[in-house]
Amino acid sequence: MIDLLRPDPVAEGELLCSAKGCRESAAWGLLWNNPRLHTPARRKVWLACDAHRDHLEGFLSSRGFWKQTVPTDELDRFDPDARP
Structure with a gap:
């Protein structure tokens, strides 16, 4: 069954924080x-270092977009060079 x-x-590779300039x-x-753009089941991902986690969560939360925060080792990975 699909989750x-x-x-x-x-x-794949090093994951860098999504905060501007970090x-x-x-x-x-x-x-x-973003419920105006995505289906309810869609989960986009921003990446955060420890220093920017609260700021980025607050930004997403203030717009009603934030759903959950997980450690990066729980995220699925893909090889960008293998994409068609």
Whole structure:
């Protein structure tokens, strides 16, 4: 059975924080969904280092987009070079 709430996979390799200008390694995956653009089961992913986790969660939460935060080792990965 397909897990409909599985977040989008992230690229193999080093995961970097999604905060503007940050080049730190990400420790967290912030799962979110914009209900005007995505189906209810879709989970997009922003990556966050420890220093930016609260800020990015707050940004998503204030718009009603934030759903859950998970450690990056729980995120599915893909090889970007293997995509057609």
